[in-house]
Amino acid sequence: MTASAPAVVRRLTARALLLGDRLDSAGLERADAFSTNPLAFRAGSDGFVALYRFGVAVMIGLSPLEEDDVLNLVKLRVFGQHEHVDDETAILAIAPGGDDRVEPDGPIELRDESPERMLVVCDALAKSVSLGRDEREVNAVFDVVEPFAASLAKSGRAPWRRRSMLKLIGETLIAQHRVSGRVAVEEKPDVLWDRPDLERLYARLEDEYELRERAGALTRKLDMIVGTARILTDILDADRATRLEATIVILIVAEILLTIGQLIFLKHA
Template identity: 70%
Template sequence: MTDPQPSSAPTVTRVTSRVLLLGDRIDAQGLERPDTISTVPLAFHAGANGYVALYRFGVAVLVGLSPLEEEEFLRLLDLRVSGKRGVRDDETALLEVSPQFEDRAPPGGPIQLKDLSPERFLVLADALAKSVSMARDEREVSAVFDVIEPFAADLADKGRPPFRRRAMLKLIGQALLVQHRVSGRIAVEEKPDVLWDRPDLERLYARLEDEYELKERAGTLKRKLDVIVETVRAMTDIIDADRATRLEATIVLLIVGELLISLFQIWHGR
């Protein structure tokens, strides 16, 4: 009687994904290739066994590329990036691919995928791109809060509004830009289009959404933006009211001065 041969366990392939926030926008028009797997976002095969996805809000997701392949691709993409930042936002995520997995995103651990098909890549790339873009917006909103705090403290301490109305309007503009990115271009609450054709990947996207807390972070950002806009508008209203009061006082003084001059001329004439 022969002993049964031990069955070989399925191999686990480890792949690194890299997410880069290159700037405000990426112009991907004209980069379509025969091996394109998606047009919105533009995604295609790259390198020996990798993928690339380009998002119009300035994010590139690279999976399975070697460092040399990444460097060469980013060099070619450089001229198509507008609104570049001094320092790139760069995040990495480790993927484990094996038929034994059930598409999971364990907290703090590598993302486990059944396979690295184009559809699974698009779902993964969507979540990663939204996460790194919101990280930029979270920093910008925190910076706006740091600017507003001294104004509010001065108003509370001295009861005197800041006189820099232009600075207040610039803060409103910054908040509106972030709001536009979160609700418009990034569309955090919208699911990737690939799920229309592959509803079986809904669970994978939901797990990635929970792991990166996309909905919670988007909700927090919107609440902070509402606070910023309301605060700055209140300050500009106070500034405008204070200016109107000073203008009225100036007009009253001019009228009184004109009356005094008229009385003096009448008295001098007599």
């Protein structure tokens, strides 16, 4: 006889919502919380909630009404709220006695519903949804920077006016501020310090959502954007210096001409 595959006894929906730029969980602490970083606790009839400081709330196993109750409470602590809420959804299949597996385009299979496993899943979903927003914001700036860089390389001259250049520098600084340091994708969740046996599950989730690859591509684009902003700053400084030198030369020539005119006038007076 061959051993049959463990039966899936429960399916849960996990939703990660990017609500804003920052989420302050101070004041939301609970006695039944099983984690403080991120703040995580049970909610609803039998669900989980994890709140991340970079503006993400992850809810597992909650009904729509239960999710609304959590969001109404959490939104009071969100700063820099987004008009459009990004979300990432995954299906969890709880299979007691089975293995933790992440099938491509399939459910995330878990051995049990332990808080530690839920935290590992929440961490991957939170990073993925936040990376999605960062990718869109950086790509919007990159789409403007790339043609400018190509034109600058081809002609050797800035093709835009000063105001356009300043606007691009401002957009670059905003993208850098929003992205840099907000989500430490390469950092593993704290729960793995106590549960090293969950390292394999996290590695599979990391591969499934391509967290490292996406973070690397994001960093490279951001580096190019920042480098372009520095070039723009240098161009503006050079233009300012050129204008200043031209103004000084004009003043010197004007003074010389005025002096010559005075000498001629005195000679014929």
